[in-house]
Amino acid sequence: MNPGARKKEILSVLVRDGSVQVIDLARLLDVSKVTIRSDLDELETKGLLVRTHGGAVTAEASGSSRFISQTINEFTVQKMAIAKLASTFIKSGQSIIIDNGSTTLHIAQFIADLPITVTTSSLLVMQELMHAEKVDLLMAGGILRRPSMGLMGNFSKEFYRQIHADWCFLGAAGYSAKHGVYCTNLIEADTKQTMIQSASKVCLLVDSSKMEHLSLAKVCDWPAIHYLITDAISDEIRTIIESHGVKILVVDES
Template structure:
């Protein structure tokens, strides 16, 4: 160590085979990518992987947590959701792809040309958006930037973007302006998802998301909630709405029988696809 280097400085052992010089921005991006792919990892493992000190790793993780990419826990970091933490959109885009695709295919059968359809900012409804091109003419309303980019310029789709304050963690627009825009509309169908379903209620970790989704349900003649098996039997911090507020719950074939029984007992219409 030279006199200019101190413990915790951003220094890499570049003599090691395959190890590149670690710049903080590059390293943080690679840490984020790893956590998004693998779900969670300890700080010790990250320090060894990137050939930096524990102090440097903790600074990186503090910055990634500040940006909403990961959540910290004692000794490590995770991109997975908890009852109070919603996963970053990058993690959600990778998770449960097969189940999302199956639910999207079923949801598509519920849409007819000429409808006005609202999609929330979930990665589940993004899969449905990929299937809309041949259902035109169609009006699609959404606050999810990924869906907006996907449908921009698609022939036959009239696209209405819901504005508001941009939330990087969700890659969507939220807040009072978004809610007011939703309240000014009346749509044929809403397709939405959420983080958790337990008993007769849907839940979400963040109150801003809850308020937007409630406004969407109120603005739709018919609402469809798309939730894969990993979200059933779980609760989150905020109660979003009773399942009686939606017309149909769409889940996948891995849904636990006790969760399906609970919906039947509460007279909730559902389909497992």
């Protein structure tokens, strides 16, 4: 079996079982454990799995991934209002991080005339700001994750570790009053955590469809978030989140 076919079979087993062990794959594919470890390492760099001691687990839940080309056309009015309010936090001369996502993307159109520094992993944010002459635009490299059209992984993490930002504008697949903030991919969650650590303040941008929605990968607990901007939130959930020191702003869509 050639290397390409072998990696395809590894991913097939991973999708079926949710996890794999080096010793089992070596026996199944009739190759050495060293070869399997090398295959798993390569697949991890592509964001397709997460290595564990003795094996690997799936990077995201089956069927959880949705492409930004779909989500960008959902709750558009709400997302625009959320992004517009978030953009009012940004002052001339500041440095900001804009996360991947269909809500955070909208910030770009409101800041194109500001003399600021923008760091992002989002190819869509890059496209929006690449001709904005007043904006110093920095791109964090990494492995392209096509559902979000964003870059992630160790290259991105190392880049974010070298910078400091006044703000990080964070996206998410869901959040829970009890459990915190979530996305669909473990490697992307790891990258988001480094973004958070590189910023003085973190603002989470989520429309109300994300409320009390859990995904595979936990990004952070509420103490890591300073502001949450949304279009609607229940009183009970608001009270719990605010008890962690998060300031919640609800946009007026009119």
